[in-house]
Amino acid sequence: xxxxxxxxxxxxxxxxxxxxxxxxxxxxxxxxxxxxxxxxxxxxxxxxxxxxxxxxxxxxxxxxxxxxxxxxxxxxxxxxxxxxxxxxxxxxxxxxxxxxxxxxxxxxxxxxxxxxxxxxxxxxxxxxxxxxxxxxxxxxxxxxxxxxxxxxxxxxxxxxxxxxxxxxxxxxxxxxxxxxxxxxxxxxxxxxxxxxxxxxxxxxxxxxxxxxxxxxxxxxxxxxxxxxxxxxxxxxxxxxxxxxxxxxxxxxxxxxxxxxxxxxxxxxxxxxxxxxxxxxxxxxxxxxxxxxxxxxxxxxxxxxxxxxxxxxxxxxx
Numbered sequence: 001x002x003x004x005x006x007x008x009x010x011x012x013x014x015x016x017x018x019x020x021x022x023x024x025x026x027x028x029x030x031x032x033x034x035x036x037x038x039x040x041x042x043x044x045x046x047x048x049x050x051x052x053x054x055x056x057x058x059x060x061x062x063x064x065x066x067x068x069x070x071x072x073x074x075x076x077x078x079x080x081x082x083x084x085x086x087x088x089x090x091x092x093x094x095x096x097x098x099x100x101x102x103x104x105x106x107x108x109x110x111x112x113x114x115x116x117x118x119x120x121x122x123x124x125x126x127x128x129x130x131x132x133x134x135x136x137x138x139x140x141x142x143x144x145x146x147x148x149x150x151x152x153x154x155x156x157x158x159x160x161x162x163x164x165x166x167x168x169x170x171x172x173x174x175x176x177x178x179x180x181x182x183x184x185x186x187x188x189x190x191x192x193x194x195x196x197x198x199x200x201x202x203x204x205x206x207x208x209x210x211x212x213x214x215x216x217x218x219x220x221x222x223x224x225x226x227x228x229x230x231x232x233x234x235x236x237x238x239x240x241x242x243x244x245x246x247x248x249x250x251x252x253x254x255x256x257x258x259x260x261x262x263x264x265x266x267x268x269x270x271x272x273x274x275x276x277x278x279x280x281x282x283x284x285x286x287x288x289x290x291x292x293x294x295x296x297x298x299x300x301x302x303x304x305x306x307x308x309x310x311x312x313x314x315x316x317x
Contacts, residue, residue, distance in 0.1 A: 003031030005083035016092040040067035071174035099203040117199035124209035143198035155184035246276035
């Protein structure tokens with residue numbers, strides 16, 4: 001009987017793939033299956049996956065003949081998951097040996113909740129950078145419980161650390177029209193129905209290197225951030241708090257600024273100001289609306305917007 005299904009999406013990560021697979025197979029629990037979908041890799045990833053599949057029956061491998069995208073691969077993996085619980089890992093990331101064992105103890109007490117944990121950032125050579133994933137993602141103070149409003153503003157969940165009931169994971173699917181922000185939509189939809197539990201102990205390592213997907217096409221990333229936030233407004237507009245709505249407008253403005261659409265950026269910065277004028281972040285929105293993200297102050301705020309958001313919250317709260 002399979003207790004935990006582990007979903008791994010593979011695409012051209014031959015340098016890191018074997019280490020990622022080993023980190024799953026070396027978990028301290030029994031009853032684990034590793035489902036790998038390779039999305040049309042052009043390097044030696046397929047060969048590496050086939051070797052592991054041949055020597056370890058826990059590894060189930062599937063191959064796309066052409067690249068169909070992260071969302072399609074994730075959905076295909078979830079369909080094949082047979083375990084009571086499911087977790088996710090990138091083919092360039094690592095799990096610590098006791099990750100699933102420790103999380104299963106927590107989820108036994110919280111069966112309807114989604115468990116996630118702290119992680120550590122590693123570089124392309126596997127060396128620790130000294131930064132945690134929550135620092136890297138500028139995660140909010142509230143990481144457990146009902147975090148629907150927090151996730152509307154930004155995705156901060158460390159996806160490679162997540163563990164949940166498989167039946168919960170299958171309540172929603174990844175949007176196959178989105179390449180970069182599909183996980184954000186997925187976690188927002190889950191958070192609407194389920195609470196989360198955050199474990200502060202680092203249980204996985206997230207690798208940051210030049211081949212991370214969001215670094216390959218910044219323009220598409222900005223466009224998808226706009227598409228997603230407009231979708232969130234359409235779907236949840238009547239229950240989005242003023243604070244979250246202001247931040248959504250701000251993020252749309254920031255994305256338009258990244259696309260050099262300055263007038264649209266200014267329009268959404270202004271909407272952010274008037275949506276929640278007494279919010280701690282409002283001084284930031286005002287400056288961006290007045291500067292249009294240009295000049296010394298505007299450009300500085302634009303380039304460091306996440307740090308500025310955190311700082312303004314501390315100063316004006």
